[in-house]
Amino acid sequence: MAEPEPLRVVYRLSCRPEEDGFERIRAIVLEQTVEIPAAAVSLDLERRVVGTLHSIERLDKRLWRAVVDYPQLVVGLGDLPQLLNWLFGNISLYDGVRVEQVEWPAEVLERFPGPRFGRAGIRSLFPAAAHRPLIVGAVKALGEPPAVLAERAGALARAGFDLIKDDHGLADQSSAPFSSRVGACAEAIASANSKTGGVTRYVPNLTGPVDGLEARLELARSLDIELVMVAPWLLGLDVTRRFCATAGVAVIAHPSFAGAAGRADHGLAPGLLFGDLMRIAGADAVIFPWAGGRFVLDETNSREILERLEQPLGELAPSLPIVGGGLPVDREPPELPLDSALLFGGFLYAAPDLESAARAVVARVERRCGASEPKFRV
Amino acid sequence: MAEPEPLRVVYRLSCRPEEDGFERIRAIVLEQTVEIPAAAVSLDLERRVVGTLHSIERLDKRLWRAVVDYPQLVVGLGDLPQLLNWLFGNISLYDGVRVEQVEWPAEVLERFPGPRFGRAGIRSLFPAAAHRPLIVGAVKALGEPPAVLAERAGALARAGFDLIKDDHGLADQSSAPFSSRVGACAEAIASANSKTGGVTRYVPNLTGPVDGLEARLELARSLDIELVMVAPWLLGLDVTRRFCATAGVAVIAHPSFAGAAGRADHGLAPGLLFGDLMRIAGADAVIFPWAGGRFVLDETNSREILERLEQPLGELAPSLPIVGGGLPVDREPPELPLDSALLFGGFLYAAPDLESAARAVVARVERRCGASEPKFRV
Numbered sequence: 181m182a183e184p185e186p187l188r189v190v191y192r193l194s195c196r197p198e199e200d201g202f203e204r205i206r207a208i209v210l211e212q213t214v215e216i217p218a219a220a221v222s223l224d225l226e227r228r229v230v231g232t233l234h235s236i237e238r239l240d241k242r243l244w245r246a247v248v249d250y251p252q253l254v255v256g257l258g259d260l261p262q263l264l265n266w267l268f269g270n271i272s273l274y275d276g277v278r279v280e281q282v283e284w285p286a287e288v289l290e291r292f293p294g295p296r297f298g299r300a301g302i303r304s305l306f307p308a309a310a311h312r313p314l315i316v317g318a319v320k321a322l323g324e325p326p327a328v329l330a331e332r333a334g335a336l337a338r339a340g341f342d343l344i345k346d347d348h349g350l351a352d353q354s355s356a357p358f359s360s361r362v363g364a365c366a367e368a369i370a371s372a373n374s375k376t377g378g379v380t381r382y383v384p385n386l387t388g389p390v391d392g393l394e395a396r397l398e399l400a401r402s403l404d405i406e407l408v409m410v411a412p413w414l415l416g417l418d419v420t421r422r423f424c425a426t427a428g429v430a431v432i433a434h435p436s437f438a439g440a441a442g443r444a445d446h447g448l449a450p451g452l453l454f455g456d457l458m459r460i461a462g463a464d465a466v467i468f469p470w471a472g473g474r475f476v477l478d479e480t481n482s483r484e485i486l487e488r489l490e491q492p493l494g495e496l497a498p499s500l501p502i503v504g505g506g507l508p509v510d511r512e513p514p515e516l517p518l519d520s521a522l523l524f525g526g527f528l529y530a531a532p533d534l535e536s537a538a539r540a541v542v543a544r545v546e547r548r549c550g551a552s553e554p555k556f557r558v
Numbered sequence: 559m560a561e562p563e564p565l566r567v568v569y570r571l572s573c574r575p576e577e578d579g580f581e582r583i584r585a586i587v588l589e590q591t592v593e594i595p596a597a598a599v600s601l602d603l604e605r606r607v608v609g610t611l612h613s614i615e616r617l618d619k620r621l622w623r624a625v626v627d628y629p630q631l632v633v634g635l636g637d638l639p640q641l642l643n644w645l646f647g648n649i650s651l652y653d654g655v656r657v658e659q660v661e662w663p664a665e666v667l668e669r670f671p672g673p674r675f676g677r678a679g680i681r682s683l684f685p686a687a688a689h690r691p692l693i694v695g696a697v698k699a700l701g702e703p704p705a706v707l708a709e710r711a712g713a714l715a716r717a718g719f720d721l722i723k724d725d726h727g728l729a730d731q732s733s734a735p736f737s738s739r740v741g742a743c744a745e746a747i748a749s750a751n752s753k754t755g756g757v758t759r760y761v762p763n764l765t766g767p768v769d770g771l772e773a774r775l776e777l778a779r780s781l782d783i784e785l786v787m788v789a790p791w792l793l794g795l796d797v798t799r800r801f802c803a804t805a806g807v808a809v810i811a812h813p814s815f816a817g818a819a820g821r822a823d824h825g826l827a828p829g830l831l832f833g834d835l836m837r838i839a840g841a842d843a844v845i846f847p848w849a850g851g852r853f854v855l856d857e858t859n860s861r862e863i864l865e866r867l868e869q870p871l872g873e874l875a876p877s878l879p880i881v882g883g884g885l886p887v888d889r890e891p892p893e894l895p896l897d898s899a900l901l902f903g904g905f906l907y908a909a910p911d912l913e914s915a916a917r918a919v920v921a922r923v924e925r926r927c928g929a930s931e932p933k934f935r936v
Contacts, residue, residue: 207852214699215725220907221699229701229733253731254700261765261792262729265814269726271885272817273853305932321599322593322632323607347593348647351640353631355607387639390796414639414647416794418768436643439650440825441818448818474585499840505651528596 185285186249186416188234189267193244194276194445201236208232208277211270213254229253240542245280258291260397260461261420268441268448279451282456283507289460289494297430297464298497299490299519304382306342312549313501314521315542316502319365320529323348326356330364337372337380339538343521344369345409348434358388358398359543383407383432387415397427406430407464413437415502417461424462432502433463439476450481455488459496467523471503472515477505486517518549559838563663564627566612567645571622572654572823579614579622585656587611589648591632606866607631636669638796638839646826658827660834667838667872668688671798675808676843676875677868677897683759683784684720690927691921692899694880695719697743698907700727704734709743710912714897715750715758717916721899722747723787724763726812737777744781761785761810765793775805785806785842791815795839802840810880811841817854828859833866837874847883848892855883864895896927 193204206218209231214221221230229248238244255263271277276363306314317336319329319489329350336344346365352358362384369382386396386408400408404453408427411434412420424431435454442453453467466489469475471482482503490498503516504523516522531537571582584596585610585727594597599608609632612625633641649655673679684692695714697707707728712723724743730736740762747760764786769794778786786805789812790798802809820831832846844867847853849860859891863903868876882892882901894900902919909915 181708190701211852213727215696215727216699216904216907220904224606225701229699252726253733256731257730259729259766261767261789262727262731265729265765265789265792268818269789269814270817270853273813273847274817275854282931304617318593321594321603321604321607338907349591349593349632349640349643351634351637351643353634355631385642388637389639390800400643402685411639411643411647414643416768416797418792419794419797422768435651436647437819439645439648439652440813443821443824445822469651474589475648476653477651503563505582526594526598529594 184252184287186251187285188254188283189231189250189286190280191246191247191248191284192239192278192280193246195242197242201238201246204244205233205236205246205248208271208274209248209250211274212266213250215270215527217363223311237342252285260292260421263460264417264457266275267452271420272441272447276445278444278446278449279452282452284456284494286494289496292496293425293462294459294493294496295462295464295499296424299465299500300497302317302407302465302500303519304340306379309342310380311518312545313516313518314342314500315340315545316343316345316504316521316523317528317538318345318347318523318525319350320347320382320526322347322353323355326361326364329356329361330368333365333382334368334372335535336538337369337378338376339377339535340376340542341380341538343381343383343407345383345432346388348385348409348411350385350438351388358396362399363403366405381405383409385409387411387434390415393419393423397429400429407432409434411436412458412461412463415440417457420463421461424464430464431462432465432467433458433461434467439505445489449484450477451488452485454485459489459493459499463499465500465502465521467502467504470503472514473505475505482514486520490519504517560735562630562665564610564629565666566661567609567626567628568658568660569624569626570617570656570658571624572656573620573622575620579616579624582622583611583614583624583626584767585829586649587626589629589652589667590644590826592627593648594853608748618746630663630666633666634820638799641838642835644831646687650819650825654823656822656824656827657830660830662834662872664872667709670838670874671840672837672871672874673840673842673877674802676876677843677878679849680785680808680843680878681897686757689896690923691894692894693718694721694723694882694899694901694922695906695916696723696725696901696903697728697905698725700725701733702729702859704739704742707739708746711743711760712750713913714916715747716754717757717913718754718756718920719916721759721761721785723761723810725815726765726787726789728763729766729816736774740777741781744783759783759785763787763789763812765789765812768793768797771797771801775807778807784918785810787812789814790836790839790841791819795835798841799839802842808842809840810843810845811836811839812845813847825860828855829862829866832863837867837871837889842875843878843880843899845880845882848881848904851883851885860892864898868895868897
């Protein structure tokens with residue numbers, strides 16, 4: 181019988197002057213598996229459990245690149261918390277360890293159903309927008325009453341936005357309790373649709389205490405809502421996985437708190453954090469910051485995320501990339517694949533009139549897109 | 559009526575040469591509340607929702623310290639995911655932002671029950687150990703069959719360890735499925751207790767898919783287990799909160815993945831990450847790395863965590879500090895308050911005989927502790 185394929189991991193290690201990449205990677209493979217000193221590891225355990233160094237090279241004075249193969253045994257079956265533990269559990273408490281990339285064996289991936297609707301499912305809701313990226317807006321701001329939030333949602337819908345999501349900080353605060361604001365926004369968007377003939381979808385934020393998650397979903401469903409948003413790193417990655425598998429609506433993942441785990445010299449590479457892990461958790465769409473906005477990711481990071489959301493990953497469906505993070509209204513949006521979405525958030529609210537500003541955004545995106553072009557070019 | 563007390567946050571900001579602490583803190587208070595540009599913030603919203611700068615000082619060329627008061631409205635009521643979002647949500651995607659400390663209003667804290675058993679509850683299980691810190695061991699290693707794990711658990715129990723926890727990487731892998739290994743370890747420890755007259759407690763690791771959490775707890779309860787372990791950052795912080803409130807057993811929090819959010823120049827200070835947030839989530843005991851082990855925390859960090867676990871925090875009970883992280887067998891343990899615990903993990907397994915090595919550890923701790931001493935001194 182053939183050996184099962186290993187989980188192959190690429191690490192980038194920043195070493196101190198007195199350190200050496202070989203020692204560090206040895207410490208890592210023990211830490212992430214048997215968690216006992218090398219002297220206590222039997223040959224049998226070494227062979228069956230501990231990761232095996234596949235290659236290592238020194239990139240410069242301090243930087244090393246190491247590739248390690250781990251047996252599937254380590255991660256167990258369909259256990260996302262243990263997967264995360266193996267990926268960056270105790271080594272999160274080290275320094276200068278970046279997990280760059282993982283090659284996932286089919287047997288590991290097939291335990292996770294992945295996105296249930298995915299990019300194609302969300303896209304299919306907007307047949308008239310097939311020639312361009314979807315246009316996403318945000319209902320703001322925390323502190324406003326439901327009527328004001330609803331009026332703004334209505335304005336974005338009348339302007340022709342495809343998806344209108346809650347600001348992720350809108351939870352269940354007293355200024356706009358969950359049920360009243362979600363009801364009001366859904367109604368405002370439905371009313372706009374009935375006037376314009378549009379198909380704008382409202383995406384309420386369901387992030388909040390896990391005890392109330394089902395009730396919030398039920399309320400959304402009772403309003404015929406087809407897409408919802410959660411922030412997996414606030415709600416819990418594994419709660420998100422279960423939710424995506426069972427909610428019956430499409431789920432958009434918000435990046436709040438994710439930056440904690442994705443530093444340039446220590447953490448998970450953006451392609452893992454916003455790409456692989458989100459698809460494994462089953463997010464149908466993933467919001468992530470584009471370079472040049474107000475967040476720390478650069479263009480290489482953003483392109484890497486785009487790729488990981490659409491490249492083959494076992495049998496898991498691609499997720500829709502939603503590019504946000506402070507895209508300025510007055511600057512050209514980045515070059516993106518057609519099958520993506522552009523999020524225009526706060527900047528719209530600085531305009532004298534929200535609806536006119538939103539119309540201008542839609543017109544600009546439309547102008548730049550011909551059905552004959554394979555890419556959305558600026 | 560008096561204004562409700564604000565949430566007061568201390569930030570440490572690392573600025574680039576062209577940046578200024580004033581601009582940065584302004585961006586942060588908008589990002590973490592209304593998420594719209596300053597130009598779009600009405601005076602009313604500014605007053606009711608946006609954080610207010612209390613003080614700011616330049617610490618050196620690049621470093622600033624800023625203190626901000628946020629209205630309670632922002633975090634909502636008893637909503638831990640939103641609390642985390644407000645604490646380090648979108649700003650996790652910035653660079654050089656460290657949340658150093660929070661002053662929590664009583665109204666915010668009282669929505670969380672906190673540790674149900676806490677330090678005192680766990681301590682009360684070990685009346686014969688009142689003169690010294692508790693001694694904690696770990697069942698290792700991943701890859702071994704249940705019989706081997708159980709034999710080791712028994713050895714640590716016979717040596718007189720108080721608490722014996724699973725290695726946090728022991729999940730439900732095929733080498734030792736959850737139910738068989740937990741049953742075997744519980745039996746081995748019970749059998750050791752019946753021989754020695756001891757009261758050693760077994761602490762199984764319940765981290766794993768959220769769907770199975772209740773079933774794993776049920777199994778533990780059926781074995782009369784009184785303490786369990788979860789890794790909140792793997793399982794989900796809010797799932798942990800709900801679990802602690804309802805499980806009916808004491809819960810020990812493991813630090814796996816926490817390091818992702820706790821970097822020295824960006825993230826949450828150790829006192830928040832391993833202290834305040836763990837008590838708010840309801841962890842009865844918290845494992846964290848001591849300085850000088852194999853993890854990145856220094857002595858100041860470790861002492862800060864100790865403090866935050868026992869200092870007043872509203873009405874929340876103190877959590878038992880469990881100091882681990884590669885404490886060497888052959889080195890003196892750190893000076894700790896009596897009401898703490900020492901975790902001896904992997905190093906014991908490098909000894910020729912686990913039970914003798916464990917006995918030596920117990921003897922050394924006992925030797926250093928007289929009932930008359932207020933502190934465990936080395």
